Amino acid sequence: MILISQFVKKRRKQLKLTQEEFALRAGVALVVIRKIEQGKENLNLSSVNQVLKMFGHTVGPVSEK
Numbered sequence: 021m022i023l024i025s026q027f028v029k030k031r032r033k034q035l036k037l038t039q040e041e042f043a044l045r046a047g048v049a050l051v052v053i054r055k056i057e058q059g060k061e062n063l064n065l066s067s068v069n070q071v072l073k074m075f076g077h078t079v080g081p082v083s084e085k
Contacts, residue, residue: 024068024079025059031075032057046071 022030032042032053039057043050052067069078 023059024072025057027075028053028071029057042074046074 032039035042037045039053040050043053046053048067048070052063052071055063056068056071065079069080072078
């Protein structure tokens with residue numbers, strides 16, 4: 021399983037974008053991209069989803085059954 025931090029960094033690099041360029045395209049602050057790529061745990065889900073939408077993905081809570 022690939023971590024969100026690894027996924028975002030890998031896909032950003034495939035697009036040949038700096039963190040700054042990617043943040044502008046995703047419509048988020050540079051610090052959001054940095055925190056995601058560093059694997060920080062206290063991220064706003066809305067911001068993470070805004071970044072992941074660049075690749076056609078989102079995340080959300082998983083219900084336990």
